[in-house]
Amino acid sequence: MPSRRDAEPYDDQVDGRDESPSERADRNWIEVLQELRVMQTGTQILTGFLLALAFQPAFAELSGGQRTLYLVLVVLSALSSIVALAPVALHRLLFKRRAKQVVVEYGHAALITALVTVSILLIGVVAFVFDVVVGPAAALIAFVALSAVVVALWIVAPLVLRARHTAGEI
Numbered sequence: 001m002p003s004r005r006d007a008e009p010y011d012d013q014v015d016g017r018d019e020s021p022s023e024r025a026d027r028n029w030i031e032v033l034q035e036l037r038v039m040q041t042g043t044q045i046l047t048g049f050l051l052a053l054a055f056q057p058a059f060a061e062l063s064g065g066q067r068t069l070y071l072v073l074v075v076l077s078a079l080s081s082i083v084a085l086a087p088v089a090l091h092r093l094l095f096k097r098r099a100k101q102v103v104v105e106y107g108h109a110a111l112i113t114a115l116v117t118v119s120i121l122l123i124g125v126v127a128f129v130f131d132v133v134v135g136p137a138a139a140l141i142a143f144v145a146l147s148a149v150v151v152a153l154w155i156v157a158p159l160v161l162r163a164r165h166t167a168g169e170i
Contacts, residue, residue: 025100032087032107039114040084046125047077062132069128076121084114119150 019027050073053059062070087107094103123146131139164170 022100025104028104029091029100029107032104032111035111036084036087036107036114039111039118040081043077043080043084043114043118043121046121047074047081050074050077050125066128066131069124069131073121073124073128076117076124080114080117080121083110083117086110115154119154123147123150 017024050070053070087103087110090106091103123143126146127139127143130142161170
């Protein structure tokens with residue numbers, strides 16, 4: 001059975017797997033890569049959507065505030081992609097240097113940061129579309145509603161499940 005020192009720094013308990021620290025780091029890196037792939041695909045689609053908007057005839061009709069929001073969303077989209085790709089760049093720079101655990105920890109932090117930027121991006125894009133199509137009141141409602149859903153599903157539910165798991169309920 002692995003010792004306590006073999007546990008990942010963010011694990012509260014050893015999970016009982018019979019793997020070396022290197023094997024655990026390899027497995028965790030594969031999991032990080034899978035999550036990065038899912039996030040990157042969605043972000044790329046959103047980025048393409050946003051970039052195409054600027055070349056539509058109706059874009060000229062946007063107010064100054066809408067243009068500002070649009071540019072903020074484009075920057076958030078680019079930032080999301082950059083942050084989500086950062087662990088891959090680090091992996092390339094540290095390749096064959098036996099630093100996989102560092103790469104995994106960096107990837108974990110980058111994924112959390114990317115989730116934050118992507119959540120803001122998603123909420124912002126929907127609010128932007130509602131503002132352009134329906135108006136500012138509808139944009140505010142969409143913003144508040146989606147913010148509540150993100151907080152509930154991405155923060156509250158995972159924290160509740162983590163607390164239950166720690167308490168041995170699940």
